[in-house]
Amino acid sequence: KAGVTQTPRYLIKTRGQQVTLSCSPISGHRSVSWYQQTPGQGLQFLFEYFSETQRNKGNFPGRFSGRQFSNSRSEMNVSTLELGDSALYLCASSLKGQGQTNTGELFFGEGSRLTVL
Amino acid sequence: AQKITQTQPGMFVQEKEAVTLDCTYDTSDPSYGLFWYKQPSSGEMIFLIYQGSYDQQNATEGRYSLNFQKARKSANLVISASQLGDSAMYFCAMREGRGAGKSTFGDGTTLTVKP
Numbered sequence: 151k152a153g154v155t156q157t158p159r160y161l162i163k164t165r166g167q168q169v170t171l172s173c174s175p176i177s178g179h180r181s182v183s184w185y186q187q188t189p190g191q192g193l194q195f196l197f198e199y200f201s202e203t204q205r206n207k208g209n210f211p212g213r214f215s216g217r218q219f220s221n222s223r224s225e226m227n228v229s230t231l232e233l234g235d236s237a238l239y240l241c242a243s244s245l246k247g248q249g250q251t252n253t254g255e256l257f258f259g260e261g262s263r264l265t266v267l
Numbered sequence: 268a269q270k271i272t273q274t275q276p277g278m279f280v281q282e283k284e285a286v287t288l289d290c291t292y293d294t295s296d297p298s299y300g301l302f303w304y305k306q307p308s309s310g311e312m313i314f315l316i317y318q319g320s321y322d323q324q325n326a327t328e329g330r331y332s333l334n335f336q337k338a339r340k341s342a343n344l345v346i347s348a349s350q351l352g353d354s355a356m357y358f359c360a361m362r363e364g365r366g367a368g369k370s371t372f373g374d375g376t377t378l379t380v381k382p
Contacts (some may be wrong), residue, residue, distance in 0.1 A: 185372075193358065193375075238310060254362060255317055256312070256360075
């Protein structure tokens with residue numbers, strides 16, 4: 151069974167540009183969530199999607215947005231990049247919400263490492 | 268608001284010995300889930316173990332066990348018979364409620380296993 155796939159793995163952008171990151175969840179998982187990981191702030195929740203609907207949103211500015219498609223694949227977009235957006239962006243999928251017995255652990259991709267110059 | 272505290276930034280353990288990684292949490296929701304994840308230097312987070320707030324027994328998964336003390340709001344991870352491959356960052360996380368929700372992570376503990 152294929153795991154969570156994130157693309158691209160590495161990217162370098164300059165301030166002011168925008169970036170789109172992609173995430174393909176494990177087959178059958180309809181919940182996809184995004185996290186930002188930085189040395190200073192740790193792991194911060196960005197947003198969660200389930201069946202194309204955003205169910206939760208973290209405390210990030212409106213420059214951060216996301217969406218989920220009917221095949222559960224998700225994208226997140228960051229516009230007007232700032233130096234502080236440099237981070238590892240992790241996508242995770244989960245079975246939570248699709249049954250009574252699953253515990254809802256997160257299955258993470260390898261992340262997209264964004265560097266903003 | 269939910270909060271996870273991991274007070275040990277770094278820990279060392281001798282190979283084959285047991286080690287305990289501390290985690291305390293704070294929540295007002297009676298229904299929550301507690302998780303431990305491992306993040307090797309490669310970056311990918313790996314799920315290790317889960318404990319539900321209503322579970323009566325401590326969770327175990329192979330060499331991993333979770334020492335759940337609900338009244339103290341602690342969920343310590345115990346790794347028995349440490350191996351060199353256990354060297355990694357370990358994160359404690361909590362998810363509130365019955366829905367999928369969001370997970371709150373602690374700052375992590377870097378574990379180094381010495382040969």
